[in-house]
Amino acid sequence: MARLVPVSDPADPRLADYTSLRDVNLRKSLEAEHGLFIAEGEKVIRRAVGAGYPPRSLLMAERWAAPLADLLAGVDAPVYVAPDATVEAVAGFPVHRGALASLHRLPLPPxxxxxxxxxxxxxxxxxxxxxxxxxxxxxxxxxxxxxxxxxxxxxxxxxxxxxxxxxxxxxxxxxxxxxxxxxxxxxxxxxxxxxxxxxxxxxxxxxxxxxxxxxxxxxxxxxxxxxxxxxxxxxxxxxxxxxxxxxxxxxxxxxxxxxxxxxxxxxxxxx
Amino acid sequence: MARLVPVSDPADPRLADYTSLRDVNLRKSLEAEHGLFIAEGEKVIRRAVGAGYPPRSLLMAERWAAPLADLLAGVDAPVYVAPDATVEAVAGFPVHRGALASLHRLPLPPxxxxxxxxxxxxxxxxxxxxxxxxxxxxxxxxxxxxxxxxxxxxxxxxxxxxxxxxxxxxxxxxxxxxxxxxxxxxxxxxxxxxxxxxxxxxxxxxxxxxxxxxxxxxxxxxxxxxxxxxxxxxxxxxxxxxxxxxxxxxxxxxxxxxxxxxxxxxxxxxx
Missing domain, CATH: 3.40.1280.10 (SPOUT methyltransferase, trefoil knot domain)
Structure with a gap:
């Protein structure tokens, strides 16, 4: 069961996975270094988790926790719940689709x-x-x-x-x-x-x-x-x-x- | 023959056609009201003029005047030449493709x-x-x-x-x-x-x-x-x-x- 963790400081190091999502160069090196990728929006997050990618964490406004409750029940990773302004300050743009997830990449098959x-x-x-x-x-x-x-x-x-x-x-x-x-x-x-x-x-x-x-x-x-x-x-x-x-x-x-x-x-x- | 007109003030009323090009709602009303549309980039401007749309004006950094010289020779409209920073301030984003043209719409055929x-x-x-x-x-x-x-x-x-x-x-x-x-x-x-x-x-x-x-x-x-x-x-x-x-x-x-x-x-x- 996922833990809901309230956060509000955009500089909180636990939100580092979600930094500047539109900065392509920064994201390329950050994601390669940590072996992660970001899924955005309920439908896409469900598909990523369903495809077997283990979540590192999720980040969302509180109103998204209820529609995702069934998914979160099966997730063993922190779920950061933050005001919209915090999410926007971290991600660098207003995240209209609400929820973000950071997931571990899996080794690509040969x-x-x-x-x-x-x-x-x-x-x-x-x-x-x-x-x-x-x-x-x-x-x-x-x-x-x-x-x-x-x-x-x-x-x-x-x-x-x-x-x-x-x-x-x-x-x-x-x-x-x-x-x-x-x-x-x-x-x-x-x-x-x-x-x-x-x-x-x-x-x-x-x-x-x-x-x-x-x-x-x-x-x-x-x-x-x-x-x-x-x-x-x-x-x-x-x-x-x-x-x-x-x-x-x-x-x-x-x-x-x-x-x-x-x-x-x-x-x-x-x- | 087009007249090259140096401009530098983003608030110059002669540049009003090019205001806030990424503000969809503003552009819709502005373009409808004045019966104009904006073409961006040398290739697209050439096609618009070639298709018979009369230019109201053009706006570009000085370095674009030479590659467009042949086109400008046949244009009877002012060509505003401005520093990149002025173009960016008016348009609301850096115009990488260099040249902009404002053209008169023509009545759509039945x-x-x-x-x-x-x-x-x-x-x-x-x-x-x-x-x-x-x-x-x-x-x-x-x-x-x-x-x-x-x-x-x-x-x-x-x-x-x-x-x-x-x-x-x-x-x-x-x-x-x-x-x-x-x-x-x-x-x-x-x-x-x-x-x-x-x-x-x-x-x-x-x-x-x-x-x-x-x-x-x-x-x-x-x-x-x-x-x-x-x-x-x-x-x-x-x-x-x-x-x-x-x-x-x-x-x-x-x-x-x-x-x-x-x-x-x-x-x-x-x-």
Whole structure:
């Protein structure tokens, strides 16, 4: 049973996990150093706990304790109850969704484990934007992609904003991170995956005519530049989403990465 | 030829068009009252001017005047040149993309005009989020949707953030706003459009098995609640994007509206 602990001083060291939640650089080092991540809002906290991440603590205004009572009953961690102003002063913004939880990260499984039973994979190379990573996980979960493999530099799916945008789907889709960018694709190919590289290049094979064999991994690149030339070259087939001729003439020559991922996940999982 | 006018006082009344760009409520009334909209960044400003919107003025740090020289040569409006700190003080945030333009809105064409030659339409009911509206316009443009029709309460595609997220696609896709919500769909049906209502309801016809006749209008609802029951009932056919059984079991029961719109635009324009 969780202990409800009243707090009011924003400088209370017990609230250090929740410091400056919008300061991306600070959070990256703080979370890495302590092996923690932050979940925001009742629904997402329930999913994180349900997925087996052990809470370090929770922080909320008192009115959130009642709706979360059933969850708190099973939690063995302090629940800090604070005035809204205290939560805002610590987090650095008004936390409209009320409750925050700091949870222990779990070791990511090896790539081999998450791809073992998978037919349809997404492989994210160097995505920078946490909201995009979260949105892509939501697409992957909703449409039935079996697993996501991250390149070493891809943004963290357990970053608060990624979790929030994913609606907790980051807890539902098995994922792993390649130890090395250079030979990461070789491991997937050795496991029998056909590697399709999504590119805006309209000379590539249209996605809906692409070879969808028994095991397919779709590679997605970063927001600005797309896949690196190395990964493009290493893939079995570049594939594209056909753009309208009018759009190309008007200079609208690409989709954002989330829209492209949505279309790709739909195509992948319907074949 | 544009006149370069040095300014430095954030309270200068000539900069009033650029006040508090992130204050949505203030901007809505200010822009409606003066019939203006704001374009941000060189690329988007070029597209807005290229699409025929007359500039009221531009505001930028001096270093942006040279890259925009060719555009400014053809502009008959004052170009206010200000220190970064002045631009930030007026706009309310650091304007990384450098240049801002205030442009006159043009009267929207009647719905009948934008649908006259169209085969594939999107109809946006009550979307609230400007970024979503912008992202959907980008999908529509890139994938070749012929026109977008907005319900009376749908968020404004010429709001700064919608324009920015659309990468200027709001200028490339013909769009119009229904004068009335109640009989807006009747007009589309009378013009021969089959009305498909996109819904998360998995009992609906899967999108890729939906009847795609000569003229199809796809209806998209608001972020939270989707289409109103009235529009759902009025449509010819509810259609859905099939979700994975695992996702439904895990409570991931929907896509965000942009991901859904991307998949829908792709399906619409490939048939």
């Amino acid at each position: 790539v081999a484990d998450v791809i073992a039973g998978a037919r349809r994979l997404l492989v994210l190379e160097d995505l920078v934007d946490h909201a995009n990573v979260g949105a892509i996980f939501r697409c992957a979960a909703a449409l039935g992609v079996d697993a996501v493999v991250l390149a070493p530099r891809c943004a963290d799916p357990l970053y608060r904003r990624a979790i929030k945008v994913s609606m907790g789907a980051v807890f539902a889709v098995p994922h792993a991170r390649m130890p090395r960018w250079t030979d990461g694709l070789a491991g997937l190919r050795a496991a029998g995956f056909t590697l399709l590289a999504l590119t805006p290049d309209q000379a590539a094979v249209p996605l809906d005519k692409a070879p969808m064999g028994d095991r397919v991994a779709l590679l997605l690149g970063s927001e600005g530049d797309g896949l690196t030339s190395r990964w493009l070259a290493e893939a079995d087939e570049p594939v594209c989403i056909p753009m309208s001729a009018d759009a190309l003439a008007n200079g609208v020559d690409s989709l954002n990465v989330v829209a492209a991922a949505a279309i790709a996940c739909h195509a992948l999982t319907r074949s | 719905v009948a005009d934008v649908i006259a030659g169209a085969r594939r339409l999107l109809v946006l009911e009550d979307l609230v989020d400007h970024a979503n509206v912008g992202a959907i316009f980008r999908c529509a443009a890139a994938l070749g949707v012929d026109a977008v029709v907005l319900a009376p309460r749908c968020a404004d595609p010429l709001y700064r953030r919608a324009i920015k997220v659309s990468m200027g696609a709001v200028f490339a896709v013909p769009h119009a706003r229904m004068p009335r919500w109640t009989d807006g769909l009747a007009g589309l049906r009378a013009a021969g459009f089959t009305l498909l209502a996109l819904t998360p309801d998995q009992a609906a016809v899967p999108l890729d098995k939906a009847p795609m006749g000569d003229r199809v209008a796809l209806l998209l609802g608001s972020e939270g609640d989707g289409l109103t029951s009235r529009w759902l009932a009025e449509a010819d056919e509810p259609v859905c994007i099939p979700m994975s059984a695992d996702a439904l079991a895990n409570g991931v029961d929907s896509l965000n509206v942009v991901a859904a719109a991307a998949i829908a635009c792709h399906a619409l324009t490939r048939s």
